[in-house]
Amino acid sequence: MLNRRAVALGLIVLLLCLPLFAQTSDKDLLARIRQEEANNSQLMKTEHMLTDVYGPRLTGSPNHRNAAEWAIKQMTAWGLQNAHLEPWDFGHVGWLNERLTAHMIAPIKDVLTCEVLAWTPSTRGPVRARAYQMILPERPSQDQLTAFFEKEKTKVRGRIVLAGKHTIVPVNLNPPPKRITDEQAQQRFGPNARPFPTPTPTPTPNPNAPKPCGPTMPAANSGRYALSTTAPST
Template sequence: MQQEPLDLDAIYRIKEEGFQRSQVMETASYLTDVFGPRLTGSPNIKAAAEWAKKKMEQWELVNVNLEPWGRFGRGWTNERFYAAMIAPYSYPLIGFPKAWTPGTNGLVKGDVVMAVINAAADFERFRGKLRGKFVMTAAMPAVAAQFEPPGRRFTDQELATLAQQPNPAPAGQRGGQQAGGGAGGGGQNFAQQRNRFFIEEGVLALLEPGRGSGGTIFVQSGGSREPNDPPVPPQVVLAVEHYGMLVRNLDKNVPVSLEMNIENTFHDQDLTAFNVVGEIRGTDKADELVMLGAHFDSWHSGTGATDNAAGSAVMMEAMRILKAAGLRLRRTVRIGLWTGEEQGLLGSRGYVTEHFADRQTMQLKPGHGKFSVYFNVDNGTGAIRGVYLQGNEAAAPVFKRWMEPFHNLGMTTLAIRGTGGTDHTNFDAVGLPGFQFIQDPVEYDSRTHHSNMDVFERLQARDLMQNAVIVAAFAYHAANREELFPRKPLPRPQGQRGGRGAN
């Protein structure tokens, strides 16, 4: 077998540009510090996207656009939040409203009560007792000491284990990574009944304890993006330690009162959403395509630094490096910064459906045959340590060769297994090579992912710089190899049972 070509002169130029003149942290600071939380449909994400478009045009990328991908629903922003205990004494509370929930229509004051409603029979226990009250909706969870440090890197043993072929799922079970789901139809119906009950009872706001501790609060959504869906009450996630303080006072029959002011805005002017795309045109194979991407949107309690300004800044920097280094690219290299990822990988799915194939029918579009490979970064700020192969055995010798210049940066691992939960899976789902890099965890799951601590200070500059260099090198070699990137067999349409069919 002929060895995969490796252009060490190009690697030198990529490293020189990426390590000596990096702009990745400046880009990340603009996305986080200047534009803040970037919920899809919000004014923040539109402003950040316009800035990213202008920046990429300054770097001389072409065909840079905010490309619509379809209907998303209304946007949402939190404009103001204040909460404090006012009895038995004054004490400020740490908390955040859930996305897509209403505000309080000004400052409101009231007593706190506990009302844990887990079944329809619970409604009658609390009927007529909740009007004008702040309602605590969950029991106090246990809070363990943080004996383990929140930040870590993969050990050699962990990487070796990751590289092993995973055990097949037992007969009768589905293997692979499955998207996480909430309760079924019954659970959703009960949640709607409970919200309607709380609204009819006239509660001021619902309170729940945050996952996490030490001031870290993980917050997502509590309402619907659809303007005509049933309303929900105001909902606030409190720091677990502050929630516990309220609970313990109530347990002692000590009256507790709060005051709160929540100002939230729904944005109904435009219910469609967009991706940010731009490219460096190729030369003799310009009609063939290499793509790199990351999701651009975030949740709202932090500024979306590790999830996923990190990935967006890395991919923008990789494009800048390729252009600034003056490297000749045979294939076109295109960047996609996706929105709607946090609500179900919506932007990248819309893009794949529009340009390449519909996963439901597997009707292929002309672009499918001209596509080479897609690279994704969406596992936080951690250094790239390897690649998840998504079961693509033929990719292993290619990546093994491309990783050689980066062994001294700790990139050594190929994992035949796949990983889910991010945008490369939409490419893989229609038979296109799509890959997520293996990254050091750092503080991603322990501290920053979807939390109020997802801010610029949690980004690791050296990691992001080397990630951009690696991505640029992979994109360069993919753009210039003689053949398109090797593929797995085409999958069957999603409506059919079974795995992949033959080409």
């Protein structure tokens, strides 16, 4: 009987300790994850390599191939095994936009900022022609797209086609938002950061409460001072 009581007492103590151990382990694990993110993160370096060094990575383009080879070397350096490329039939040849310049010559002269659609063939030297804006239908079926191109083909022949709707860039005169300081970032996202406090819900006003008479003023700790007057009800 004594042994059974000892075993039962041991199980109860063990069960009580397990939640405490789990809470401590979760806290330590979250602290280690934050520490790894703050001190050893490779996010910015990886983003720099893919966006600044290799740039646009259209499928089948040289940039895509070079970026994929770099990713394999990087993952291998991190300790991943069997990182390799697997070829597949994409159905298109490789394509790269080496250079594009566009100028508006009438009714005024200006430089256009634009990009060409992927797999657009090259021009044989400079080309001068009238521009035509072609707005594609949204989410068309194959039959609708075929009918649309059949109707537009006589309009685009010999023209420089501007595909899609034009975009109006708004003028913003407001200053950009300020960056937070390193100290603020460490307090919010550092290994020892505390979770944001839960905001106190605003109490719902009672519609049956008696209305105040005469001038009223908010509490001194409200942060604002405004005088309002309510007429007494009759």
